[in-house]
Every structure is written in structure tokens, then in C-alpha cells.
Amino acid sequence: MKRVKNVAEHKEKIAVIGAGSWGTALALVLADNGHQVNLWMRTEEQKNEINERRTNHKYLPGISLPENISAFTSLKEALEGTDTEIIAVPTKAIRETMKKISGIINNPTTFVHVSKGIEPDSLKRISEMIEEEVPAELLKAVVVLSGPSHAEEVSLRHPTTVTVSSKNMEEAEKVQDLFMNQHFRVYTNPDLLGVEIGGALKNIIALAAGISDGLGYGDNAKAALITRGLAEISRLGTKMGANPLTFSGLAGIGDLIVTCTSVHSRNWKAGNMLGKGHNLDEVLESMGMVVEGVRTAKAAHQLAKKYDTNLPITEALYNVLFNSVEAKAAVDQLMQRLKKNEMEDLVDILSEQMEQK
Numbered sequence: 218m219k220r221v222k223n224v225a226e227h228k229e230k231i232a233v234i235g236a237g238s239w240g241t242a243l244a245l246v247l248a249d250n251g252h253q254v255n256l257w258m259r260t261e262e263q264k265n266e267i268n269e270r271r272t273n274h275k276y277l278p279g280i281s282l283p284e285n286i287s288a289f290t291s292l293k294e295a296l297e298g299t300d301t302e303i304i305a306v307p308t309k310a311i312r313e314t315m316k317k318i319s320g321i322i323n324n325p326t327t328f329v330h331v332s333k334g335i336e337p338d339s340l341k342r343i344s345e346m347i348e349e350e351v352p353a354e355l356l357k358a359v360v361v362l363s364g365p366s367h368a369e370e371v372s373l374r375h376p377t378t379v380t381v382s383s384k385n386m387e388e389a390e391k392v393q394d395l396f397m398n399q400h401f402r403v404y405t406n407p408d409l410l411g412v413e414i415g416g417a418l419k420n421i422i423a424l425a426a427g428i429s430d431g432l433g434y435g436d437n438a439k440a441a442l443i444t445r446g447l448a449e450i451s452r453l454g455t456k457m458g459a460n461p462l463t464f465s466g467l468a469g470i471g472d473l474i475v476t477c478t479s480v481h482s483r484n485w486k487a488g489n490m491l492g493k494g495h496n497l498d499e500v501l502e503s504m505g506m507v508v509e510g511v512r513t514a515k516a517a518h519q520l521a522k523k524y525d526t527n528l529p530i531t532e533a534l535y536n537v538l539f540n541s542v543e544a545k546a547a548v549d550q551l552m553q554r555l556k557k558n559e560m561e562d563l564v565d566i567l568s569e570q571m572e573q574k
């Protein structure tokens with residue numbers, strides 16, 4: 218074991234961009250560790266609520282926020298005096314947010330992104346979008362923080378484990394130190410691609426698990442979706458260049474379990490409503506929070522073509538979301554595919570990779 222220090226002694230001023238449930242919960246972890254947190258959001262109403270009443274009722278009801286979290290609607294003021302910024306906006310807002318930040322900062326900055334998605338069409342991961350939007354001279358490092366971690370439980374200080382990754386592992390270790398405490402345990406994993414792909418694709422499987430529950434199917438069906446969903450994520454991720462072992466870690470099976478089984482999951486909830494017969498527009502309107510898996514399903518459908526990889530659960534979900542296929546019919550089609558060997562695809566991919574080395 219390399220390092221034993223579990224709470225950073227060095228206190229910093231850190232900006233958290235995005236005050237939805239995850240940005241606010243992470244601000245709380247940093248504040249618990251004694252850092253000064255500048256939390257940025259878009260509305261005056263939310264800013265006043267946090268600064269005056271110390272709550273963020275819409276996103277984390279019942280949680281009291283400490284005095285070392287200050288809320289801002291001015292991005293410039295929120296970024297003032299910081300060189301580590303936590304980016305906690307939905308995937309679709311990443312480019313726009315990074316453009317705005319790049320227009321304000323003038324020193325090399327470490328960006329810690331905590332979002333879980335892939336951009337359709339460009340098929341970029343979030344770290345790639347950040348690299349594209351921030352000029353190289355302003356970019357010290359991009360770190361991803363991912364893993365099984367619902368904001369609702371983190372804010373109650375329930376035990377949670379996550380992992381951080383970056384091309385610059387020294388910066389990832391600094392981020393590990395910033396967040397690590399007795400309730401929030403942070404690991405490192407050098408496989409940036411695998412960590413980002415695991416976090417993004419699990420949302421698709423969670424939507425499918427919600428649909429299965431909404432249709433009234435039981436634990437057997439859910440265990441099947443989690444297990445075969447992991448096979449699918451590992452297959453695509455490994456073809457894209459990830460370390461297959463990452464998918465048996467926190468950013469893989471860990472996050473897949475929590476998102477497919479937790480009542481807190483937005484993706485599961487949305488799937489559950491779809492399974493009960495509501496249409497997609499209705500579901501998204503009623504959620505009030507981001508359901509990343511819907512947009513990521515488009516990207517994964519395109520990635521399956523690009524990497525010539527079989528992703529049956531993703532394809533079934535894609536057809537339910539965008540091709541008006543009934544949920545029950547999609548399940549029937551999945552169950553009636555040709556018989557196969559459980560391990561064959563991944564074994565083929567791994568053998569191909571061994572041959573290439």
C-alpha cells in the first residue's frame with residue numbers, strides 16, 4: 218500500500234461547476250474535508266437559497282450545507298483564485314460550459330469531470346471534449362471521478378467508493394487526496410478510457426433494468442441484464458482499447474449494480490416508467506433531472522457500428538427509445554436470439570488483442 222494519509226492536510230479553494238444533485242453532494246465532501254468550495258449555478262433563486270438558507274431543496278432535500286460552500290451565479294467569481302475545477306453538468310452541457318470557462322481562466326487548471334456520458338455523432342468521451350474545448354496552455358490535467366455513488370447517499374455520509382483516472386496520474390492522486398475521507402473512499406485506476414466508458418454505458422443497462430421492473434419481471438431478469446450488460450460493456454470497451462479488468466471494478470460492475478438496483482437512480486426510474494407504458498417525452502418531462510442513458514444510447518448504437526460489436530441489450534433499448542418498439546416485444550426479441558456460448562465474444566476480442574501485441 219503506497220499512501221496512508223486519508224484526509225488532505227492541505228486546504229484549497231475549489232470551484233464546483235453545476236449545483237445539481239451530484240455537484241452539490243461533491244461540494245459537501247470537499248467542504249467536509251475543510252476546503253473552501255465555490256459552487257456555481259445558473260439561477261439567482263438557487264444561489265440565494267444556498268447562501269441564505271444553506272439548502273439546495275430541489276436537488277438534495279433535507280441536507281444542510283456548511284458555511285464553507287459559497288454559491289455563485291457569476292462564473293468569473295466562482296473561478297476566482299481556483300486552479301482545480303469540478304465539472305458537474307450533464308454531458309450535453311460540457312462543451313458549452315468548457316468554452317465559457319476557457320474564456321475566463323488564465324492559469325493552467327485541473328478539470329475533474331464527474332459526468333457519465335458519450336457525445337452522439339462525434340463519439341467523444343468527456344475528457345476528449347474537454348481537451349478539445351480548453352486551449353492546451355490552460356489545461357493542466359483532466360481527471361475523471363466515477364463509480365457507484367448516488368448523491369443522495371453521499372450527502373448522508375453513507376460509505377461510498379469511487380475511482381479517479383487521468384492521463385496524468387500524479388494529478389489524479391492529488392484529486393484522490395482532495396476528496397478522500399472516512400465516508401468517501403477514493404481509489405485510482407490508470408485506465409481513463411475504461412473508467413469513462415464503464416460510467417457512461419451502465420446508464421443504458423440501468424434504463425433496461427428499469428424497463429424490466431416496470432414490465433413486472435423479477436430478479437432473474439434483472440440479474441441477467443446486469444450480467445449480460447456487463448458482458449456488452451466489456452466487449453465494446455475492450456475493443457475501444459480499455460483494460461477489461463476495469464469492468465470488474467468500481468467504474469464497471471460496481472456502478473452497474475448500483476444504477477440497476479437503486480431507487481435513487483434516475484436512469485432506472487425513467488426505465489421503470491417506460492416499462493409501465495409511459496412515453497419517452499412524458500418520462501423525461503416528469504424527471505426534472507438528467508437521464509444520461511437516453512442520449513448515450515444513441516452514441517452506443519453508433520459505437521456498435523463503428524467497432525463492429527454486438528450490443529443486443531443496447532440495441533433493444535435503442536429500439537424502444539427511438540423506433541417505437543414496445544418494451545415487451547423488445548424483451549421477447551432479446552430472449553429469442555440464436556443460441557450462443559456465454560464467453561465467446563470477449564474471448565475472441567482478447568485473443569485478437571494478444572495477436573496484435
Ligand SMILES: NC(=O)C1=CN([C@@H]2O[C@H](COP(=O)(O)OP(=O)(O)OC[C@H]3O[C@@H](n4cnc5c(N)ncnc54)[C@H](O)[C@@H]3O)[C@@H](O)[C@H]2O)C=CC1
Binds near residue numbers: 307509
Ligand atoms: N446524481 C448522482 O447521484 C450522480 C450523477 N452523476 C453524473 O453527474 C452529472 C450531473 O448529474 P446530476 O447532478 O445528477 O444532474 P442534475 O440534473 O441533478 O443537475 C444538473 C445540473 O446541471 C445544470 N445544467 C443543466 N444544463 C446546463 C447547461 N446547459 N449549462 C450549465 N448548467 C446546466 C442544471 O441546472 C443542474 O444544476 C451527470 O452526468 C450524471 O450522470 C454521477 C454520479 C452520481
Ligand SMILES: O=C(CO)COP(=O)(O)O
Binds near residue numbers: 423
Ligand atoms: O451514476 C450514478 C450513480 O453512480 C447515478 O446514476 P443515475 O444518473 O441513474 O441516478
